[in-house]
Amino acid sequence: MSQRTTTPDRAPDPSTVLLRGGEIHSPADPFATAMVVSRGQVAWVGSEGAADAFAATADTTVDLEGALVTPAFTDAHVHTTSTGLALTGLDLTTAATRDAALERVRAHAGARPDDRVLLGHGWDAARWPDTRPPTREELDAATGGRPLYLSRVDVHSAVVSTALLDLVPGITGKHGYAVDAPLTRDAHHAVRAAAFAAVTPAQRAGAQRAxxxxxxxxxxxxxxxxxxxxxxxxxxxxxxxxxxxxxxxxxxxxxxxxxxxxxxxxxxxxxxxxxxxxxxxxxxxxxxxxxxxxxxxxxxxxxxxxxxxxxxxxxxxxxxxxxxxxxxxxxxxxxxxxxxxxxxxxxxxxxxxxxxxxxxxxxxxxxxxxxxxxxxxxxxxxxxxxxxxxxxxxxxxxxxxxxxxxxxxxxxxxxxxxxxxxxxxxxxxxxxxxxxxxxxxxxxxxxxxxxxxxxxxxxxxxxxxxxxxxxxxTGRDDGGVLVPGAPADYAVWRTGALLVQAPDDRVARWSTDPRSGTPGLPDLSPGSEPPLCLRTVVAGRTVYVRPGE
Known part of the structure; x- marks a missing residue:
């Protein structure tokens, strides 16, 4: 099957990097402690002793100091601009009550006097004590009468202020409109379009970067x-x-x-x-x-x-x-x-x-x-x-x-x-x-x-x-795994002991299982701390380094 790409892959880093002294999560060698990356691809994985042969020709050598290296994750369903707007703006996902949500709306409106439309996300009335969403009157009071769009956590309905409704001709006749309840279906799509039309190109790019x-x-x-x-x-x-x-x-x-x-x-x-x-x-x-x-x-x-x-x-x-x-x-x-x-x-x-x-x-x-x-x-x-x-x-x-x-x-x-x-x-x-x-x-x-x-x-x-x-x-079979020839998209993690999960779902208490030849993964039992990302690399180029590393 032919490969699909959104745009041609970005130019890979032309250098050669030797990573050693860690744990490499690779089916090519479940016990690998070293990896060579060259021209944006994985060139070799193997043992610490064998890595010496690459030391003289590597442009850079990285001492992993016991860190775990895995393929970088792929998130297969994202709304990037909305994610960035939530990260940098009004996020109601942790609001435990309607009053708490309204107080955040009020503070956000005060902090953003120049926004043409106030945007927020993440309310979930099902988790509030009385399960009632904010009314339009409450939103009008919290915003001082300004246009406001607040998407429910699932982004399939929203509550809005009267001033936003006034920007959408014919909104009361659209399917999903309610006088004082969350808007759904066509009515929701219409107010969402009006709200996001007010986002400037600079705001949008800033949200995407975030x-x-x-x-x-x-x-x-x-x-x-x-x-x-x-x-x-x-x-x-x-x-x-x-x-x-x-x-x-x-x-x-x-x-x-x-x-x-x-x-x-x-x-x-x-x-x-x-x-x-x-x-x-x-x-x-x-x-x-x-x-x-x-x-x-x-x-x-x-x-x-x-x-x-x-x-x-x-x-x-x-x-x-x-x-x-x-x-x-x-x-x-x-x-x-x-x-x-x-x-x-x-x-x-x-x-x-x-x-x-x-x-x-x-x-x-x-x-x-x-x-x-x-x-x-x-x-x-x-x-x-x-x-x-x-x-x-x-x-x-x-x-x-x-x-x-x-x-x-x-x-x-x-x-x-x-x-x-x-x-x-x-x-x-x-x-x-x-x-x-x-x-x-x-x-x-x-x-x-x-x-x-x-x-x-x-x-x-x-x-x-x-x-x-x-x-x-996406139709590509060459990525998401650290084997020779694969794109060098990987992450470096600080984590605890690695475990191998047996077929019957019991977790073995050893670092790696020689009988299975399966690379270990971090302990993800309930209550355990997830690994901490130290570095992320895409096509051989570093795109994130944890401060202080």
Whole structure:
């Protein structure tokens, strides 16, 4: 299969670097303590003694002092500008009450007198004592009557001030408008577009830099930007790709969530720099906002959610993308939405051939409510499941938001990572940041310690899904692993003892297991401290160094 890239890979560092005296996480040599990087690629991994042969020819020698070197993480679902705006602006994810959220709004408005529209993110009324979102009157008072957009934590609904509504003609007639409740569907998309139109190019670039710097500080070497006409803009995507190509930082792979009906649409999406008409091409919404599309009604609402695309529309998009050689994909969370996606892909396979559909490595984002039948269909059709383990960590369990929305039985079926792996479905892990934070080691931990035990996967499988899985999701098989010839995208970590997880999920109490020949990984048991990133390298070039190192 041919490789896809958003833009040509940035120029690699032409120098040769020898790293020695550490632990190299490599399937080429599970006991490797040294690695050579040359011209942006891994050139060799091996033992400390054998590293002496490279010392004289290396431009630089790095003493790892026992540190762990792993492939850099790939976050397979990110909204970079929104992440940066949350990092640098009004973030309500930790507001424990409505009053606390309103106080943060009030302080933010006072600190940003020149902003045309105040932007904030992350409120979650389901976690507040009385579960009531802020009213428009409360927001008007907190802002002094200024335009304000506050997205719910899942970014599928928002509360806004009256002044923002006044900027959107015809808003009261749009589907999803409510007099004094969160806006959803078309009404939400309209106010979001008005709010983000007020962000200046300089603000946008600053937010993007902040997000990419933060990602690099966490050992993330690549992010998949999931843009689209309903959640961002073409200028946002092209500006981000341009910035990522010009400045040191993580690689950015762009997706644009817009329907393709023919070759002209596909070519236009390629012209944006996107590798696929995928990512957040919405088939439905989210569980938290009651807009995920379900076969049966919600446990706490008398409806089945929202459907934005039906199976026939899925089919048309997949056929057009496959014939144009473009990756297709969809956002689908509810079981009815996932069923529509599967039905649509199967119909597309009948039209263009199963082999062509499988070869395209189309993808589905989130895919939370799966059944044995839809899991088998994902495997049959060669679909990649781009999933977010932190969703379960935040909203799973017998008392979480999933149970409130679905009841215990349906909630326990969500995010079945183990069943997906057993069926042979390719997994790529991400955060959907800013919905949940960029936090790769805790993402791995969340998958290994899923709140529903039968859905847990090994730390090793979770780590692979968050490294190599992200590369494979873009059609590249050469990255996300430290073997000779692979891109030199890696991170250096300070961590405790390394462990090898046995197939029966017990954790062995040794540094590495000679019987398995498997490289060890950090202890990610509940309560343990995740590794600390010391350095992140992309294509052989350092993009982050921890201060003081």
């Amino acid at each position: 997000a990419l710097r933060h990602a690099a500080s966490l050992g993330i070497g690549s992010v998949h930007e999931c843009g689209g006409p309903e959640i961002s803009s073409e200028d946002d995507l092209t500006g981000l790709l341009r910035l990522a190509g010009e400045e040191p930082g993580p690689r950015v792979v762009g997706y644009w969530g817009e329907r393709v009906t023919g070759a002209a649409d596909a070519e236009r999406i390629r012209s944006l720099g996107a590798v696929g008409a995928a990512g957040d091409l919405f088939v439905d919404g989210s569980l938290g906002s009651h807009t995920a599309c379900l076969h049966e009604p919600y446990a706490d609402a008398p409806h089945r959610g929202a459907s934005y695309l039906d199976a026939a529309e899925v089919t048309a998009h997949v056929v057009a993308c496959t014939e144009a050689g473009l990756q297709a994909g969809f956002h689908a969370i509810g079981d009815a939405a996932v069923s529509a996606v599967v039905e649509g892909f199967r119909a597309a396979a009948e039209k263009v051939g199963l082999a062509r559909v499988r070869a395209a490595r189309h993808r589905v984002e989130h895919a939370e409510m799966l059944t044995p039948e839809t899991i088998a269909a994902f495997a049959e059709l060669g679909l990649t499941a781009s999933v977010q383990p932190a969703f379960d960590a935040r909203w799973g369990g017998d008392e979480g938001m999933y149970v409130e929305r679905l009841g215990v039985e349906r909630a326990r079926s969500l995010n079945p990572f183990a069943a997906l792996l057993r069926a042979g479905v390719a997994l790529a892990f991400g955060s959907d940041s800013p919905v949940t934070p960029l936090d790769p080691w805790n993402t791995v931990r969340a998958a290994a310690h899923h709140r529903t035990p039968e859905h847990r996967v090994s730390v090793r499988a979770a780590f692979a899904a968050h490294t190599r899985g992200g590369w494979r999701a």
